[in-house]
Amino acid sequence: MIIAFASKNHLGLNSDIGNNIALSEYFTVAEIENGKLKKVKNIENPFFKEQEINAQNFVDFIKNTNAQKIVISVVDNADIENELLLNDIEVIKNVNGRIADMLKEL
Known part of the structure; x- marks a missing residue:
C-alpha cells in the first residue's frame, strides 16, 4: 500500500501533516509492505501556495505517486475530494500531528 x-x-516522517493542499509544501509518500515501512520519499507539492487548484491536475499528481490513500487535515475543494474518490484514492482527513505517528495508526 x-x-x-x-x-x-x-x-x-518527522513533518507535521499539512493543513490543506495549498499550505503543504511537500507530500511524503510512504510505501508499506506486509505491515512494514518499505520506502519513503518527499515530493515537492506543485500546488503549494496556489489559489486555484484544478481537481484533475491534482488527482493526476497523486496518481503519479501510485498512492491508494491521501492523508491531509482538510480538503477545501469538494471537486478535488470527489475526483480522488472517483479514482479509487481514499481520502483520510481531519488528522493532525506528525506523519510518523499517524503512519503507526494506519
Missing part, C-alpha cells in the same frame, strides 16, 4: 501524506515541510 502507498500513502501520500500532505507535509508542512521537507522533514518526511
